[in-house]
Amino acid sequence: MKSLDQPSHFFNRELSLIEFNQRVLDQGKNHANPLLERAKFLSIVSSNLDEFFMVRVAGLYDLCQAELNSLDISGRTPIQRMKESLFKTRTLVSDLYETYDQLLEELKTHDIELVKYEQLDEKTKGYMDYYYQTQIYPVLTPMVIDQARPFPLILDKTLNIGLLLIGKQDYEQVFATIQVPSVLPRIVRVPTKTGSVHILLEDLIKPKLSELFSSHDVLHSCCYRITKNAAMHVDEEEAEDLLETIEESLKQRKWGEVIRLEIESQAPREVVTILEEELEIEDEYTFRVHGPVDLTFLSKLASIEGYEELKFKRKIPNSISELKERVIFDVLKEKDILLHHPFQSFDPIVKMVQQAADDPKVLAIKQTLYRVSGNSPIVEALARAAENGKQVTVLVELKARFDEENNIHWARKLEKSGCHVIYGVIGLKTHCKILLIVRKEKEGLRRYVHFGTGNYNDVTANFYTDMGILTSDYQFGEDASILFNMLSGYASADRMKKLTIAPHKLRLKFEMLIDREIKHAKAGKKAHIIAKMNGLYDKQLITKLYEASAAGVKIELIVRGVCCLRPQLKGVSDHITVRSIVGRLLEHSRIYYFYNDGDEEFYISSADWMYRNLSRRVETMGIVEDETIKEKMKQILEIYLSDNTNAYELQSDGSYKLVAPRKPVMNAQLEMWQLMKDDSNKLKICDVLVPISR
Structure with missing residues (x-):
């Protein structure tokens, strides 16, 4: 029997996370979703990329700086992981901004428009000039960098405008920067004769830059934004007061290393070079974007009053x-x-x-x-x-x-x-x-x-x-x-009977449950595992699942985000399928099902099948014993496994393929509203569902 834990049997964690964000972006492209909800998905991708750089890329950066060459479960060195991650991210960012441009054009047809200051008529410009003078100007702090004034601290994830200035008298070039006030709304509503349009805060500031630096001419201006390493290094054993220690570490986080620079694509090389040198960041971590820097503002745009036909229909939670x-x-x-x-x-x-x-x-x-x-x-x-x-x-x-x-x-x-x-x-x-x-x-x-x-x-x-x-x-x-x-x-924790906790016994519990299915499969009995979680990145458990698959256990995984298990490999994972459901709601529940020779067991847990959850966190998992609840949970899993609207299937090459739509249409998240109604304990499962106990 071939080795089950060789690197070629595993996907890389960072690349899998980028694939997840691609699936979220796909929701922004999906015309079946309401237009403003699609805008919200683009905002989510932008926010997710912030965290990706602050945590995953920052971690890789630290490994590269320390010149550590340890391999991940897919056999990649930190440098390889970094290069592939940056390459894939650039492709994703390019796709994100192309989708943004298409979305803006569609929004115009519904009278939702983002404009530049120059596009306004003179009367509206006058109104916006008054708004600038009374609401924006008093908050601005222009900062010039020269011998007496060093480069200032640029705060993490704040939007800034970088300027190249030239003196009107001495013709000396200097660099300046100004933070776009985060205390003010990024999107400003502009009343017009026919209704209203919207303008970004930075596009109200840019036309006024010459007034802020009146002794100089503005040669170039562009928006930029930085992302910093979010790691906190806290020695808990040495900390006399953990709360105060964490509080102090948070203050230090603002001085963290810059891990990404985002800047408008039209920025001249001279400005980019100044920022890279002052921020001590290499060019490979600089992202030129073809549109507004930081698309998280789209979540605010998607929440504008009215336009209910462009939003998801509001759902009221069922009461008991x-x-x-x-x-x-x-x-x-x-x-x-x-x-x-x-x-x-x-x-x-x-x-x-x-x-x-x-x-x-x-x-x-x-x-x-x-x-x-x-x-x-x-x-x-x-x-x-x-x-x-x-x-x-x-x-x-x-x-x-x-x-x-x-x-x-x-x-x-x-x-x-x-x-x-x-x-x-x-x-x-x-x-x-x-x-x-x-x-x-x-x-x-x-x-x-x-x-x-x-x-x-x-x-x-x-x-x-x-x-x-x-x-x-x-x-x-x-x-x-x-x-x-x-x-x-x-x-x-040894005396626990119905709760299992990590890091003490939860890993062993999962291995025991999988081993039991392996035993049944080898005895020629039906063996079946269903696991729904947010992420799968534990080499030991993945290898155990490969062992179960090789023994003939049917394994159906519903993994929303990162999945490092490679399905459908001959002799390794032939009996394993992986699907990801990305839709209106963020799938966060963890459900674990084991057929157990017909005496089916259901568990819910706070833990994913990730190394950190099983080895570095306190987690709980509890068995579900009430027969009515077990029946309900069986129906829940059947619905998720039958989704043909928002479900993607993981391929053996690491890509995800949208499940082909078919009749009847099954949207798991919509179906769940009906299932969880008070009067639907025994909801009839429609023909599209495949009973998991069969």
Whole structure:
């Protein structure tokens, strides 16, 4: 039997991530999507590329600078990965701006137009001149670079205008820069005789540059933007106060190395050279763009009032009537509840914490927080619970990338309210999503638990698909108590029965479950695995899946983003298919199914099959035992596996192919709104679906 873990059997992580962004861009090209929603997809690609450079490219850059030649699972060196990533990204960026140009032309036909200052009539120019003088000019700070004034600190991801000036008296050339104010709206609505058009803030500033530098003539001007390395190097063992240490590291992040320079394509070489030298960045990291720098403004354009026919029809999350009409604790004494967001409302989770905060029978509340909203009702309820004298313990993950400042703010608020705030286990991010409420009742103390796949964020719950289980099962309560005691102290996780946690036993659990399917396959029995996740990048687990495929186990993977497993390789992954669903909602739920010789098992987890999730984070996975919920989850997987609208299939060469449309049309995300209605527990599966138990 050939070796299953050779490099040719794996895809590169960075290239797979670029492929994901290409699929998102495809949604921006897809004329089946409303026009303004297509604009929003372009904004998402632009935002994703920011993070790609701040994290993935920055990491490769550090490896290259350290001259480390370690190979990734696909057999590539850091230099090879960097070169291929930059090449592929340039192709993606070119495609992004071509799509942007096409989109602008289509928007014009619906009276949504972006114009330049020069295109305005004299009366409208006068109006905009007044707006500039009263609203923009007072905020601007022009900065000239000369012997007395060194090159200033350019803030990460801010839009700037670079200028080449020449003195009117001495004819000496100098460089200047000015930040486009981020405190002002990037898109300015311009009233006209026939309605309104829009103009970008920088296009209102550029015509006035000569007034800002009146002693010089402006030879050239162009917009530019930089992206910096987002890495934070924190020694947790040496840190006396982790919160203060993280806070200090955030301040230092603004001084990080520049990892990308974006600049308008018409910028002269002289300006580009000055910026590259001052920012200490090589030319291969400079991206000339044929359009506005930073297309994330398109999300604001897509949100303009009116034009409802150019947006997705608003969907209202289904409510669970029992949880609205009765006290949630009474319902959970009788049965477990499945919540699937945003198809079902996030309100029950918020109300559960709010009810617990004010319920005199509740003695303690314990919860993990990874990413929460800016005005989190859950944090407010936890603070109120502590003020009401309840024992409240909250684990706030300070190292949640790009949410560090928000989490520091909430940590301080919770501490002031009397909550016990902990920051997790040294060396590990706490990524699990779990809530424990201890309530004194006639029969004694009872524990209520919510565990799930997504963050306790009432905002992202409207457009991230996630699921969770509400239960009062004794053993789940016992396991949750053990988990929190482990996070706050030194309790052992060995006694857990229904929850499995990383990094202690989750990897072993997955391997055991896969081995069980392998055993059944080798015995000539049916063996089947379905796994839905966000990313697949763990060499050990991928190799185990290859072993299962070689034994004859049918494996169906639904992986939204990065996937380093190479499917459909003869003798290696013949029985493995991989699909990615990219649509209106961001697929975020993690579901794991194992046929188990007919005694089917379902699990939900906070963990993807990524090395970081299984080895460097605290994660949870819980078994689903309620038969009604299991049936519902089976239907959910059947629907996702039958999608022929937003589903792509991963090919053995690493490309993705859109699943061919057929009758009947199946849009999994739309179908889910119907499935999760209160009265559809036994929704009939239409003929397009292939039962996973067959």
